[in-house]
Amino acid sequence: MTKDELLRKFRQVAEESPQALLATVTAEGYPAMRYMTPSMVKGRDDVLYAVTAASFPKVKDLSVHPQVSWMLTSPKTREIFSFRGTITLVEDPRFKSELLEEIGRGLETFWRLTNDPSDLVCLETKLESGEYFNPKTGEKVTLDL
Numbered sequence: 001m002t003k004d005e006l007l008r009k010f011r012q013v014a015e016e017s018p019q020a021l022l023a024t025v026t027a028e029g030y031p032a033m034r035y036m037t038p039s040m041v042k043g044r045d046d047v048l049y050a051v052t053a054a055s056f057p058k059v060k061d062l063s064v065h066p067q068v069s070w071m072l073t074s075p076k077t078r079e080i081f082s083f084r085g086t087i088t089l090v091e092d093p094r095f096k097s098e099l100l101e102e103i104g105r106g107l108e109t110f111w112r113l114t115n116d117p118s119d120l121v122c123l124e125t126k127l128e129s130g131e132y133f134n135p136k137t138g139e140k141v142t143l144d145l
Helices: 003-016 057-064 093-106 108-113
Strands: 020-025 031-036 039-041 044-053 067-073 080-090 120-133 140-144
Touching (some): 003 039, 003 044, 003 067, 003 120, 003 140, 031 057, 039 093, 044 080, 044 093
Antiparallel strands (some): 020 031, 067 080
């Protein structure tokens, strides 16, 4: 499996099941996981984007430990995709608007937790490596991205 094939398969599964787990490390050094809605922007296939509130604790955690892991499982095939990378915050208002249009369908929980659109920040994960595992066939692929 090539890098392009891995990312294409991931994009297809992400469209079926937009929720993925984001694993971070707290400022105190403990692992933390939460469901997020990642998205890929056309032409930037080696980057995952998500949104959060600047006031959420994970933003402080990411400033100390920007290394993260993402995991997404296909509900239909049980294929598992894992990615590692480094997150940076993107505060460009125009880009935030474009990203919200892209991932708006998966943000119901986010809007229940914060009512202030000005608190929104974009998380940009530069993907460094990816792993694909198919439990039905045993196929496992790990790639540097």
